[in-house]
């Protein structure tokens with residue numbers, strides 16, 4: 001197996017810089033569209049054979065150094081007791097958003113084997129299929145990011161309801177976070193036991209918080225999650241979108257790897273993170289709409305700066321856009337491999 005990705009996560013010596021791409025299985029690939037034409041998104045997530053098929057696509061088509069389980073961060077919210085739908089072109093909707101203590105008391109803590117067996121079955125199929133290829137990454141949302149969806153009822157611009165609860169009823173907010181954290185821990189543990197060889201925690205919206213609020217309302221729950229996974233000895237990646245004001249705090253989460261967005265200079269981020277933690281990132285996803293010469297310059301710069309880190313895993317600074325030409329994604333993988341060898 002090509003274990004370059006796992007080695008970089010641990011800060012071990014590698015022959016080249018490994019790369020995978022956030023949202024690498026998705027709508028920019030015609031091969032994904034073909035499978036997706038047969039089933040809606042949630043059905044795809046809940047059908048292990050199909051989920052495994054689309055997980056494999058970027059591994060076979062792009063040559064990335066890791067596979068990531070095909071699923072969604074919102075999947076565990078359904079067995080917690082919320083009704084989840086994905087509306088075409090509009091994104092996720094959770095009906096009856098959580099607003100009051102009684103809504104939180106009604107939420108369940110999930111039992112992964114019983115509540116999300118399809119996720120664990122997908123992982124088992126994938127480990128067989130990936131045996132001579134690359135490692136498999138499992139994932140979850142960070143408790144804060146999941147809380148925003150549960151409170152807002154979907155995606156949000158300024159997180160009005162979330163911050164209202166945080167600032168005016170902090171004990172309600174903390175009770176919700178505690179419940180989500182319990183679910184997140186058992187969900188990630190189950191993924192690791194089923195065969196996930198690394199896990200990524202997505203804190204996509206933590207960057208909307210002031211540092212003091214992040215320290216109080218998000219970070220303790222990420223720490224608790226990570227502490228409860230440490231004994232499993234798989235690398236833990238903590239991705240914080242819009243991390244610029246939060247890097248030192250994010251590092252204190254205890255993650256093995258910090259994933260960063262493109263709005264910070266990766267060289268400066270490494271200085272701030274220090275020598276104990278590896279780094280992942282951080283090309284602007286929109287760089288995949290530039291010509292090959294421009295792309296090469298940007299990749300070179302990130303690789304050069306990234307080489308100072310304890311370990312560097314190349315990635316985009318956030319998910320790849322559906323409009324991205326697949327050929328550019330292929331070119332990116334080739335460039336990273338060639339320029340770092």
Ligand code: CP3
Pocket residue numbers: 021022023024025026027036041068069070071072073074086090091092139155202204241319
């Ligand atoms: O390839 C991979 O990265 C693995 C699969 C994956 C998906 N979602 C598939 C998906 C992963 C890791 C996620 C994580 C996820 N989901 C996050 C965190 C990462 C990030 O982008 O910040 C978030 C916030 C979500 C919630 C979510 N899921 C939204 C807001 C949307 C709608 C917006 C959109 O891009 O359509 C989704 C849908 C979704 N998740 C799709 C895919 C492939 C598109 C569904 C489709 O095929 O129509």
